[in-house]
Amino acid sequence: MAWTLVSKPQTALTEWIKQYARALGFDLVGVAPAQSPPHADSFLLWLAHGYAGTMDYLERTAHLRINPAELLPDARSAVVVGLNYTPAELPETDYRIARYALGDDYHTVIREKLETLLGTIQSIEPSAHGRVCVDSAPVLERDLAMLAGLGWYGKNTCLINTRRGSYFFIGVLLLTLELEYDSPAQGGCGTCRLCLDACPTGALVEPYQLDARKCISYLTIELRDAIPQPYREPIGEWLFGCDICQEVCPFNRPRDYQPLRARPTHEPRLQPRPLPQLTEILQMSESEFAERFRGSAVKRAKWRGLVRNALIVAGNKHDPTLRPLVERFLHHEDALLREAAAWALEKLTPATEVKQHNQ
Ligand code: SF4
Incomplete structure:
Protein backbone atom coordinates (compact mmCIF):
# COMPACT_ATOMS: atom_id res chain seq x y z
CA MET A 1 0.00 0.00 0.00
CA ALA A 2 1.32 3.48 -0.88
CA TRP A 3 1.07 6.03 1.93
CA THR A 4 0.52 9.46 0.38
CA LEU A 5 1.89 12.31 2.46
CA VAL A 6 -0.59 15.08 1.76
CA SER A 7 -2.96 16.91 4.11
CA LYS A 8 -6.40 15.29 4.06
CA PRO A 9 -9.93 16.31 4.97
CA GLN A 10 -11.34 14.86 8.20
CA THR A 11 -13.08 11.77 6.81
CA ALA A 12 -10.20 10.80 4.55
CA LEU A 13 -7.67 11.41 7.32
CA THR A 14 -9.63 9.24 9.75
CA GLU A 15 -9.83 6.41 7.24
CA TRP A 16 -6.18 6.81 6.34
CA ILE A 17 -5.14 6.59 10.02
CA LYS A 18 -7.22 3.43 10.47
CA GLN A 19 -5.73 1.78 7.41
CA TYR A 20 -2.23 2.72 8.47
CA ALA A 21 -2.86 1.32 11.98
CA ARG A 22 -4.00 -1.97 10.43
CA ALA A 23 -0.93 -2.00 8.19
CA LEU A 24 1.17 -1.67 11.36
CA GLY A 25 -0.36 -4.93 12.54
CA PHE A 26 -3.17 -3.79 14.84
CA ASP A 27 -6.18 -6.10 14.69
CA LEU A 28 -8.72 -3.52 15.81
CA VAL A 29 -8.87 0.23 15.42
CA GLY A 30 -11.48 2.86 16.19
CA VAL A 31 -11.72 6.51 17.08
CA ALA A 32 -13.42 8.07 20.10
CA PRO A 33 -13.74 11.61 21.36
CA ALA A 34 -10.98 12.33 23.91
CA GLN A 35 -13.45 12.94 26.67
CA SER A 36 -13.69 12.03 30.32
CA PRO A 37 -14.44 8.28 30.33
CA PRO A 38 -18.11 7.41 30.96
CA HIS A 39 -17.18 4.99 33.74
CA ALA A 40 -15.03 7.53 35.60
CA ASP A 41 -17.43 7.55 38.58
CA SER A 42 -17.51 3.75 38.74
CA PHE A 43 -13.71 3.74 38.71
CA LEU A 44 -13.55 6.21 41.62
CA LEU A 45 -16.15 4.15 43.51
CA TRP A 46 -14.10 1.00 42.87
CA LEU A 47 -11.05 2.73 44.37
CA ALA A 48 -13.13 3.94 47.33
CA HIS A 49 -14.17 0.33 48.03
CA GLY A 50 -10.48 -0.53 48.42
CA TYR A 51 -10.74 -3.07 45.59
CA ALA A 52 -7.39 -1.90 44.19
CA GLY A 53 -5.52 -3.44 47.13
CA THR A 54 -1.93 -2.20 47.31
CA MET A 55 -1.99 -0.69 43.81
CA ASP A 56 -1.65 2.84 45.23
CA TYR A 57 -0.54 4.19 41.87
CA LEU A 58 -4.11 3.81 40.63
CA GLU A 59 -5.29 6.27 43.27
CA ARG A 60 -2.33 8.60 42.70
CA THR A 61 -2.99 8.80 38.97
CA ALA A 62 -6.80 8.73 39.13
CA HIS A 63 -7.13 12.37 38.08
CA LEU A 64 -5.09 11.63 34.95
CA ARG A 65 -7.04 8.48 34.20
CA ILE A 66 -10.36 10.28 34.13
CA ASN A 67 -9.24 13.32 32.23
CA PRO A 68 -7.36 12.82 28.95
CA ALA A 69 -6.91 16.60 28.64
CA GLU A 70 -4.46 16.45 31.55
CA LEU A 71 -2.31 14.10 29.50
CA LEU A 72 -2.53 16.09 26.30
CA PRO A 73 -3.88 19.64 26.40
CA ASP A 74 -6.39 20.25 23.61
CA ALA A 75 -6.81 16.51 23.02
CA ARG A 76 -9.74 16.03 20.64
CA SER A 77 -9.56 12.43 19.50
CA ALA A 78 -8.41 9.09 20.81
CA VAL A 79 -7.29 6.55 18.23
CA VAL A 80 -7.79 3.26 20.05
CA VAL A 81 -6.10 0.10 18.82
CA GLY A 82 -6.38 -3.56 19.74
CA LEU A 83 -3.66 -6.16 19.26
CA ASN A 84 -4.46 -9.87 19.66
CA TYR A 85 -2.11 -11.64 22.02
CA THR A 86 -3.23 -15.22 22.37
CA PRO A 87 -0.86 -17.69 20.67
CA ALA A 88 -2.12 -20.41 18.32
CA GLU A 89 -0.83 -23.03 20.79
CA LEU A 90 -0.08 -22.66 24.46
CA PRO A 91 3.51 -23.63 25.29
CA GLU A 92 4.05 -26.79 27.31
CA THR A 93 5.00 -25.86 30.85
CA ASP A 94 4.54 -27.44 34.25
CA TYR A 95 2.72 -24.32 35.49
CA ARG A 96 0.34 -21.75 34.02
CA ILE A 97 1.18 -18.25 32.91
CA ALA A 98 -1.23 -15.61 31.61
CA ARG A 99 -1.30 -15.57 27.82
CA TYR A 100 -0.56 -11.88 27.60
CA ALA A 101 2.84 -12.45 29.24
CA LEU A 102 4.04 -15.24 26.94
CA GLY A 103 5.75 -13.00 24.39
CA ASP A 104 7.70 -9.75 24.61
CA ASP A 105 6.44 -7.00 26.88
CA TYR A 106 3.39 -5.55 25.16
CA HIS A 107 4.16 -2.03 26.39
CA THR A 108 7.19 -1.90 24.12
CA VAL A 109 5.46 -3.55 21.16
CA ILE A 110 2.40 -1.28 21.20
CA ARG A 111 4.32 1.88 22.08
CA GLU A 112 6.66 1.46 19.11
CA LYS A 113 3.80 0.92 16.70
CA LEU A 114 1.80 3.88 18.03
CA GLU A 115 4.86 6.14 17.91
CA THR A 116 5.34 5.17 14.26
CA LEU A 117 1.67 6.00 13.67
CA LEU A 118 2.01 9.38 15.43
CA GLY A 119 5.18 10.26 13.51
CA THR A 120 3.51 9.48 10.19
CA ILE A 121 0.38 11.49 11.09
CA GLN A 122 2.59 14.45 12.00
CA SER A 123 4.34 14.22 8.66
CA ILE A 124 0.94 14.78 7.05
CA GLU A 125 -0.48 17.21 9.61
CA PRO A 126 2.56 18.97 11.13
CA SER A 127 0.39 21.00 13.54
CA ALA A 128 -0.95 17.85 15.21
CA HIS A 129 0.20 16.95 18.70
CA GLY A 130 -0.20 13.50 20.14
CA ARG A 131 0.52 11.29 23.11
CA VAL A 132 0.88 7.54 23.17
CA CYS A 133 -0.78 5.83 26.14
CA VAL A 134 -0.09 2.20 27.02
CA ASP A 135 -0.66 1.82 30.77
CA SER A 136 2.21 4.16 31.60
CA ALA A 137 0.28 7.24 30.48
CA PRO A 138 -2.83 6.34 32.38
CA VAL A 139 -6.06 6.72 30.45
CA LEU A 140 -9.02 4.49 31.15
CA GLU A 141 -8.17 2.66 27.95
CA ARG A 142 -11.08 0.28 28.14
CA ASP A 143 -13.62 3.07 28.33
CA LEU A 144 -12.14 4.79 25.32
CA ALA A 145 -11.98 1.44 23.53
CA MET A 146 -15.66 0.89 24.21
CA LEU A 147 -16.49 4.37 22.90
CA ALA A 148 -14.36 3.70 19.81
CA GLY A 149 -16.39 0.56 19.07
CA LEU A 150 -13.71 -2.01 19.92
CA GLY A 151 -15.79 -3.93 22.45
CA TRP A 152 -18.21 -3.95 25.34
CA TYR A 153 -17.75 -4.77 29.00
CA GLY A 154 -18.14 -8.38 30.04
CA LYS A 155 -19.16 -9.43 33.53
CA ASN A 156 -15.50 -10.44 34.00
CA THR A 157 -14.64 -6.70 33.54
CA CYS A 158 -12.71 -7.45 30.33
CA LEU A 159 -13.50 -5.66 27.13
CA ILE A 160 -15.08 -8.16 24.76
CA ASN A 161 -15.28 -7.87 21.02
CA THR A 162 -18.13 -10.00 19.73
CA ARG A 163 -16.05 -11.38 16.85
CA ARG A 164 -12.62 -11.41 18.52
CA GLY A 165 -13.19 -12.27 22.15
CA SER A 166 -11.11 -10.53 24.79
CA TYR A 167 -7.52 -11.64 24.25
CA PHE A 168 -6.30 -8.32 22.92
CA PHE A 169 -4.20 -5.45 24.25
CA ILE A 170 -5.51 -1.94 24.08
CA GLY A 171 -3.40 1.09 23.18
CA VAL A 172 -4.46 4.72 22.83
CA LEU A 173 -3.07 7.56 20.77
CA LEU A 174 -4.44 10.91 21.91
CA LEU A 175 -4.45 13.54 19.19
CA THR A 176 -5.24 17.23 18.98
CA LEU A 177 -6.84 16.53 15.60
CA GLU A 178 -10.60 16.42 15.12
CA LEU A 179 -11.38 13.04 13.56
CA GLU A 180 -14.58 11.17 12.79
CA TYR A 181 -15.76 9.16 15.74
CA ASP A 182 -17.01 5.59 15.70
CA SER A 183 -20.14 4.49 17.52
CA PRO A 184 -19.75 2.77 20.89
CA ALA A 185 -19.71 -1.02 20.72
CA GLN A 186 -22.94 -2.89 21.40
CA GLY A 187 -23.19 -6.30 22.99
CA GLY A 188 -23.50 -8.08 26.29
CA CYS A 189 -23.25 -11.27 28.31
CA GLY A 190 -26.96 -11.94 28.56
CA THR A 191 -27.70 -14.49 31.27
CA CYS A 192 -24.22 -16.08 31.12
CA ARG A 193 -22.24 -16.06 34.36
S1 SF4 B 1 -20.57 -13.66 31.85
FE1 SF4 B 1 -20.12 -15.16 30.25
S2 SF4 B 1 -20.01 -13.95 28.34
FE2 SF4 B 1 -19.87 -12.48 30.05
S3 SF4 B 1 -17.66 -12.24 30.42
FE3 SF4 B 1 -18.35 -13.83 31.80
S4 SF4 B 1 -17.97 -15.75 30.68
FE4 SF4 B 1 -17.92 -14.07 29.14
Whole structure:
Protein backbone atom coordinates (compact mmCIF):
# COMPACT_ATOMS: atom_id res chain seq x y z
CA MET A 1 0.00 0.00 0.00
CA ALA A 2 1.32 3.48 -0.88
CA TRP A 3 1.07 6.03 1.93
CA THR A 4 0.52 9.46 0.38
CA LEU A 5 1.89 12.31 2.46
CA VAL A 6 -0.59 15.08 1.76
CA SER A 7 -2.96 16.91 4.11
CA LYS A 8 -6.40 15.29 4.06
CA PRO A 9 -9.93 16.31 4.97
CA GLN A 10 -11.34 14.86 8.20
CA THR A 11 -13.08 11.77 6.81
CA ALA A 12 -10.20 10.80 4.55
CA LEU A 13 -7.67 11.41 7.32
CA THR A 14 -9.63 9.24 9.75
CA GLU A 15 -9.83 6.41 7.24
CA TRP A 16 -6.18 6.81 6.34
CA ILE A 17 -5.14 6.59 10.02
CA LYS A 18 -7.22 3.43 10.47
CA GLN A 19 -5.73 1.78 7.41
CA TYR A 20 -2.23 2.72 8.47
CA ALA A 21 -2.86 1.32 11.98
CA ARG A 22 -4.00 -1.97 10.43
CA ALA A 23 -0.93 -2.00 8.19
CA LEU A 24 1.17 -1.67 11.36
CA GLY A 25 -0.36 -4.93 12.54
CA PHE A 26 -3.17 -3.79 14.84
CA ASP A 27 -6.18 -6.10 14.69
CA LEU A 28 -8.72 -3.52 15.81
CA VAL A 29 -8.87 0.23 15.42
CA GLY A 30 -11.48 2.86 16.19
CA VAL A 31 -11.72 6.51 17.08
CA ALA A 32 -13.42 8.07 20.10
CA PRO A 33 -13.74 11.61 21.36
CA ALA A 34 -10.98 12.33 23.91
CA GLN A 35 -13.45 12.94 26.67
CA SER A 36 -13.69 12.03 30.32
CA PRO A 37 -14.44 8.28 30.33
CA PRO A 38 -18.11 7.41 30.96
CA HIS A 39 -17.18 4.99 33.74
CA ALA A 40 -15.03 7.53 35.60
CA ASP A 41 -17.43 7.55 38.58
CA SER A 42 -17.51 3.75 38.74
CA PHE A 43 -13.71 3.74 38.71
CA LEU A 44 -13.55 6.21 41.62
CA LEU A 45 -16.15 4.15 43.51
CA TRP A 46 -14.10 1.00 42.87
CA LEU A 47 -11.05 2.73 44.37
CA ALA A 48 -13.13 3.94 47.33
CA HIS A 49 -14.17 0.33 48.03
CA GLY A 50 -10.48 -0.53 48.42
CA TYR A 51 -10.74 -3.07 45.59
CA ALA A 52 -7.39 -1.90 44.19
CA GLY A 53 -5.52 -3.44 47.13
CA THR A 54 -1.93 -2.20 47.31
CA MET A 55 -1.99 -0.69 43.81
CA ASP A 56 -1.65 2.84 45.23
CA TYR A 57 -0.54 4.19 41.87
CA LEU A 58 -4.11 3.81 40.63
CA GLU A 59 -5.29 6.27 43.27
CA ARG A 60 -2.33 8.60 42.70
CA THR A 61 -2.99 8.80 38.97
CA ALA A 62 -6.80 8.73 39.13
CA HIS A 63 -7.13 12.37 38.08
CA LEU A 64 -5.09 11.63 34.95
CA ARG A 65 -7.04 8.48 34.20
CA ILE A 66 -10.36 10.28 34.13
CA ASN A 67 -9.24 13.32 32.23
CA PRO A 68 -7.36 12.82 28.95
CA ALA A 69 -6.91 16.60 28.64
CA GLU A 70 -4.46 16.45 31.55
CA LEU A 71 -2.31 14.10 29.50
CA LEU A 72 -2.53 16.09 26.30
CA PRO A 73 -3.88 19.64 26.40
CA ASP A 74 -6.39 20.25 23.61
CA ALA A 75 -6.81 16.51 23.02
CA ARG A 76 -9.74 16.03 20.64
CA SER A 77 -9.56 12.43 19.50
CA ALA A 78 -8.41 9.09 20.81
CA VAL A 79 -7.29 6.55 18.23
CA VAL A 80 -7.79 3.26 20.05
CA VAL A 81 -6.10 0.10 18.82
CA GLY A 82 -6.38 -3.56 19.74
CA LEU A 83 -3.66 -6.16 19.26
CA ASN A 84 -4.46 -9.87 19.66
CA TYR A 85 -2.11 -11.64 22.02
CA THR A 86 -3.23 -15.22 22.37
CA PRO A 87 -0.86 -17.69 20.67
CA ALA A 88 -2.12 -20.41 18.32
CA GLU A 89 -0.83 -23.03 20.79
CA LEU A 90 -0.08 -22.66 24.46
CA PRO A 91 3.51 -23.63 25.29
CA GLU A 92 4.05 -26.79 27.31
CA THR A 93 5.00 -25.86 30.85
CA ASP A 94 4.54 -27.44 34.25
CA TYR A 95 2.72 -24.32 35.49
CA ARG A 96 0.34 -21.75 34.02
CA ILE A 97 1.18 -18.25 32.91
CA ALA A 98 -1.23 -15.61 31.61
CA ARG A 99 -1.30 -15.57 27.82
CA TYR A 100 -0.56 -11.88 27.60
CA ALA A 101 2.84 -12.45 29.24
CA LEU A 102 4.04 -15.24 26.94
CA GLY A 103 5.75 -13.00 24.39
CA ASP A 104 7.70 -9.75 24.61
CA ASP A 105 6.44 -7.00 26.88
CA TYR A 106 3.39 -5.55 25.16
CA HIS A 107 4.16 -2.03 26.39
CA THR A 108 7.19 -1.90 24.12
CA VAL A 109 5.46 -3.55 21.16
CA ILE A 110 2.40 -1.28 21.20
CA ARG A 111 4.32 1.88 22.08
CA GLU A 112 6.66 1.46 19.11
CA LYS A 113 3.80 0.92 16.70
CA LEU A 114 1.80 3.88 18.03
CA GLU A 115 4.86 6.14 17.91
CA THR A 116 5.34 5.17 14.26
CA LEU A 117 1.67 6.00 13.67
CA LEU A 118 2.01 9.38 15.43
CA GLY A 119 5.18 10.26 13.51
CA THR A 120 3.51 9.48 10.19
CA ILE A 121 0.38 11.49 11.09
CA GLN A 122 2.59 14.45 12.00
CA SER A 123 4.34 14.22 8.66
CA ILE A 124 0.94 14.78 7.05
CA GLU A 125 -0.48 17.21 9.61
CA PRO A 126 2.56 18.97 11.13
CA SER A 127 0.39 21.00 13.54
CA ALA A 128 -0.95 17.85 15.21
CA HIS A 129 0.20 16.95 18.70
CA GLY A 130 -0.20 13.50 20.14
CA ARG A 131 0.52 11.29 23.11
CA VAL A 132 0.88 7.54 23.17
CA CYS A 133 -0.78 5.83 26.14
CA VAL A 134 -0.09 2.20 27.02
CA ASP A 135 -0.66 1.82 30.77
CA SER A 136 2.21 4.16 31.60
CA ALA A 137 0.28 7.24 30.48
CA PRO A 138 -2.83 6.34 32.38
CA VAL A 139 -6.06 6.72 30.45
CA LEU A 140 -9.02 4.49 31.15
CA GLU A 141 -8.17 2.66 27.95
CA ARG A 142 -11.08 0.28 28.14
CA ASP A 143 -13.62 3.07 28.33
CA LEU A 144 -12.14 4.79 25.32
CA ALA A 145 -11.98 1.44 23.53
CA MET A 146 -15.66 0.89 24.21
CA LEU A 147 -16.49 4.37 22.90
CA ALA A 148 -14.36 3.70 19.81
CA GLY A 149 -16.39 0.56 19.07
CA LEU A 150 -13.71 -2.01 19.92
CA GLY A 151 -15.79 -3.93 22.45
CA TRP A 152 -18.21 -3.95 25.34
CA TYR A 153 -17.75 -4.77 29.00
CA GLY A 154 -18.14 -8.38 30.04
CA LYS A 155 -19.16 -9.43 33.53
CA ASN A 156 -15.50 -10.44 34.00
CA THR A 157 -14.64 -6.70 33.54
CA CYS A 158 -12.71 -7.45 30.33
CA LEU A 159 -13.50 -5.66 27.13
CA ILE A 160 -15.08 -8.16 24.76
CA ASN A 161 -15.28 -7.87 21.02
CA THR A 162 -18.13 -10.00 19.73
CA ARG A 163 -16.05 -11.38 16.85
CA ARG A 164 -12.62 -11.41 18.52
CA GLY A 165 -13.19 -12.27 22.15
CA SER A 166 -11.11 -10.53 24.79
CA TYR A 167 -7.52 -11.64 24.25
CA PHE A 168 -6.30 -8.32 22.92
CA PHE A 169 -4.20 -5.45 24.25
CA ILE A 170 -5.51 -1.94 24.08
CA GLY A 171 -3.40 1.09 23.18
CA VAL A 172 -4.46 4.72 22.83
CA LEU A 173 -3.07 7.56 20.77
CA LEU A 174 -4.44 10.91 21.91
CA LEU A 175 -4.45 13.54 19.19
CA THR A 176 -5.24 17.23 18.98
CA LEU A 177 -6.84 16.53 15.60
CA GLU A 178 -10.60 16.42 15.12
CA LEU A 179 -11.38 13.04 13.56
CA GLU A 180 -14.58 11.17 12.79
CA TYR A 181 -15.76 9.16 15.74
CA ASP A 182 -17.01 5.59 15.70
CA SER A 183 -20.14 4.49 17.52
CA PRO A 184 -19.75 2.77 20.89
CA ALA A 185 -19.71 -1.02 20.72
CA GLN A 186 -22.94 -2.89 21.40
CA GLY A 187 -23.19 -6.30 22.99
CA GLY A 188 -23.50 -8.08 26.29
CA CYS A 189 -23.25 -11.27 28.31
CA GLY A 190 -26.96 -11.94 28.56
CA THR A 191 -27.70 -14.49 31.27
CA CYS A 192 -24.22 -16.08 31.12
CA ARG A 193 -22.24 -16.06 34.36
CA LEU A 194 -19.57 -18.64 33.59
CA CYS A 195 -16.70 -16.39 34.65
CA LEU A 196 -18.25 -15.54 38.01
CA ASP A 197 -18.75 -19.21 38.78
CA ALA A 198 -15.31 -20.26 37.50
CA CYS A 199 -13.13 -17.79 39.42
CA PRO A 200 -11.46 -19.96 42.09
CA THR A 201 -10.90 -17.07 44.50
CA GLY A 202 -14.29 -15.39 44.10
CA ALA A 203 -12.66 -12.20 42.85
CA LEU A 204 -15.65 -11.34 40.68
CA VAL A 205 -17.73 -10.26 43.65
CA GLU A 206 -20.66 -9.41 41.39
CA PRO A 207 -21.08 -8.91 37.65
CA TYR A 208 -18.71 -6.19 36.41
CA GLN A 209 -17.06 -5.86 39.85
CA LEU A 210 -13.59 -7.25 40.40
CA ASP A 211 -12.06 -7.18 43.86
CA ALA A 212 -8.42 -7.09 42.79
CA ARG A 213 -7.32 -8.14 46.29
CA LYS A 214 -8.74 -11.61 45.56
CA CYS A 215 -7.70 -11.81 41.91
CA ILE A 216 -4.92 -14.30 41.06
CA SER A 217 -3.42 -11.78 38.63
CA TYR A 218 -3.07 -9.24 41.41
CA LEU A 219 -1.88 -11.79 43.97
CA THR A 220 0.84 -13.20 41.71
CA ILE A 221 1.99 -9.99 40.03
CA GLU A 222 1.22 -6.85 42.00
CA LEU A 223 1.23 -8.03 45.61
CA ARG A 224 4.69 -7.74 47.17
CA ASP A 225 3.77 -9.36 50.49
CA ALA A 226 2.79 -12.91 51.40
CA ILE A 227 -0.16 -14.31 49.47
CA PRO A 228 -2.99 -14.63 51.99
CA GLN A 229 -3.58 -18.24 53.08
CA PRO A 230 -7.14 -18.64 51.74
CA TYR A 231 -5.99 -17.97 48.17
CA ARG A 232 -2.93 -20.22 48.05
CA GLU A 233 -4.62 -23.48 47.12
CA PRO A 234 -7.10 -21.84 44.70
CA ILE A 235 -4.11 -20.36 42.85
CA GLY A 236 -3.34 -23.90 41.72
CA GLU A 237 -0.62 -23.88 39.05
CA TRP A 238 -0.86 -20.20 38.09
CA LEU A 239 2.68 -18.86 38.38
CA PHE A 240 2.10 -15.45 36.86
CA GLY A 241 -1.33 -13.96 36.20
CA CYS A 242 -4.47 -15.90 35.39
CA ASP A 243 -6.78 -16.33 32.40
CA ILE A 244 -9.58 -18.39 33.94
CA CYS A 245 -12.33 -15.78 33.57
CA GLN A 246 -11.35 -15.33 29.93
CA GLU A 247 -10.81 -19.02 29.14
CA VAL A 248 -14.34 -19.94 30.17
CA CYS A 249 -15.88 -17.06 28.23
CA PRO A 250 -17.87 -18.31 25.21
CA PHE A 251 -16.54 -15.42 23.14
CA ASN A 252 -13.02 -16.83 23.50
CA ARG A 253 -13.92 -20.45 22.86
CA PRO A 254 -13.79 -21.48 19.21
CA ARG A 255 -15.76 -24.69 19.55
CA ASP A 256 -18.90 -23.01 20.80
CA TYR A 257 -19.02 -19.90 18.75
CA GLN A 258 -17.40 -20.49 15.34
CA PRO A 259 -16.63 -18.09 13.76
CA LEU A 260 -17.04 -15.82 16.78
CA ARG A 261 -13.75 -16.53 18.41
CA ALA A 262 -10.43 -15.24 19.62
CA ARG A 263 -7.86 -15.36 16.84
CA PRO A 264 -4.17 -16.06 17.33
CA THR A 265 -1.78 -13.16 17.22
CA HIS A 266 0.22 -12.47 14.05
CA GLU A 267 2.69 -10.25 15.86
CA PRO A 268 6.11 -11.96 15.86
CA ARG A 269 7.14 -10.30 19.15
CA LEU A 270 4.08 -11.69 20.93
CA GLN A 271 4.84 -15.32 20.07
CA PRO A 272 5.66 -17.40 23.17
CA ARG A 273 9.24 -17.21 24.37
CA PRO A 274 10.99 -20.33 25.65
CA LEU A 275 9.97 -20.76 29.29
CA PRO A 276 11.93 -22.31 32.15
CA GLN A 277 10.50 -25.27 34.03
CA LEU A 278 9.34 -24.82 37.61
CA THR A 279 12.48 -26.52 38.95
CA GLU A 280 14.62 -24.00 37.04
CA ILE A 281 12.72 -21.07 38.54
CA LEU A 282 13.22 -22.49 42.01
CA GLN A 283 16.99 -22.52 41.35
CA MET A 284 17.25 -19.22 39.47
CA SER A 285 19.43 -16.43 40.89
CA GLU A 286 18.29 -12.82 40.72
CA SER A 287 20.71 -12.08 37.89
CA GLU A 288 19.54 -15.17 35.96
CA PHE A 289 15.94 -14.00 36.43
CA ALA A 290 16.84 -10.54 35.08
CA GLU A 291 18.55 -12.11 32.07
CA ARG A 292 15.84 -14.69 31.37
CA PHE A 293 12.91 -12.28 31.58
CA ARG A 294 14.51 -9.20 30.05
CA GLY A 295 11.92 -7.55 27.80
CA SER A 296 9.12 -9.73 29.18
CA ALA A 297 6.08 -8.64 31.20
CA VAL A 298 7.01 -11.35 33.74
CA LYS A 299 9.75 -9.12 35.16
CA ARG A 300 7.03 -7.04 36.83
CA ALA A 301 6.67 -9.73 39.50
CA LYS A 302 10.40 -9.38 40.27
CA TRP A 303 12.57 -12.35 41.25
CA ARG A 304 11.27 -12.43 44.82
CA GLY A 305 7.63 -12.44 43.71
CA LEU A 306 8.15 -15.10 41.06
CA VAL A 307 10.01 -17.41 43.46
CA ARG A 308 7.28 -16.88 46.07
CA ASN A 309 4.73 -17.88 43.42
CA ALA A 310 6.84 -20.87 42.35
CA LEU A 311 6.86 -22.12 45.94
CA ILE A 312 3.06 -21.85 46.11
CA VAL A 313 2.72 -23.68 42.78
CA ALA A 314 5.19 -26.33 43.98
CA GLY A 315 3.04 -26.92 47.06
CA ASN A 316 -0.08 -27.19 44.95
CA LYS A 317 1.50 -29.77 42.63
CA HIS A 318 1.86 -32.29 45.48
CA ASP A 319 4.98 -33.63 43.76
CA PRO A 320 7.39 -34.92 46.45
CA THR A 321 10.36 -34.70 44.06
CA LEU A 322 10.15 -30.93 44.48
CA ARG A 323 10.84 -31.14 48.20
CA PRO A 324 14.64 -30.70 48.10
CA LEU A 325 14.29 -27.50 46.05
CA VAL A 326 11.60 -26.14 48.37
CA GLU A 327 13.59 -27.03 51.49
CA ARG A 328 16.47 -24.84 50.33
CA PHE A 329 14.29 -21.80 51.05
CA LEU A 330 13.49 -22.78 54.64
CA HIS A 331 16.56 -20.89 55.82
CA HIS A 332 16.49 -18.13 53.25
CA GLU A 333 17.31 -14.63 54.53
CA ASP A 334 13.97 -13.36 53.18
CA ALA A 335 11.11 -14.13 55.58
CA LEU A 336 8.59 -14.02 52.73
CA LEU A 337 10.32 -16.92 50.96
CA ARG A 338 10.92 -18.86 54.18
CA GLU A 339 7.24 -18.72 55.01
CA ALA A 340 6.10 -19.68 51.48
CA ALA A 341 8.56 -22.60 51.53
CA ALA A 342 7.24 -23.82 54.90
CA TRP A 343 3.68 -23.74 53.52
CA ALA A 344 4.70 -25.59 50.36
CA LEU A 345 6.62 -28.20 52.31
CA GLU A 346 3.59 -28.99 54.39
CA LYS A 347 1.64 -29.62 51.17
CA LEU A 348 4.43 -31.81 49.82
CA THR A 349 4.74 -33.90 52.92
CA PRO A 350 2.59 -37.05 52.91
CA ALA A 351 0.08 -37.17 55.77
CA THR A 352 1.63 -40.41 57.08
CA GLU A 353 5.00 -38.70 57.45
CA VAL A 354 3.45 -35.77 59.32
CA LYS A 355 1.69 -38.26 61.62
CA GLN A 356 4.93 -40.14 62.34
CA HIS A 357 6.72 -36.88 62.98
CA ASN A 358 4.08 -35.81 65.50
CA GLN A 359 4.17 -39.13 67.41
S1 SF4 B 1 -17.97 -15.75 30.68
FE1 SF4 B 1 -20.12 -15.16 30.25
S2 SF4 B 1 -20.57 -13.66 31.85
FE2 SF4 B 1 -18.35 -13.83 31.80
S3 SF4 B 1 -17.66 -12.24 30.42
FE3 SF4 B 1 -17.92 -14.07 29.14
S4 SF4 B 1 -20.01 -13.95 28.34
FE4 SF4 B 1 -19.87 -12.48 30.05
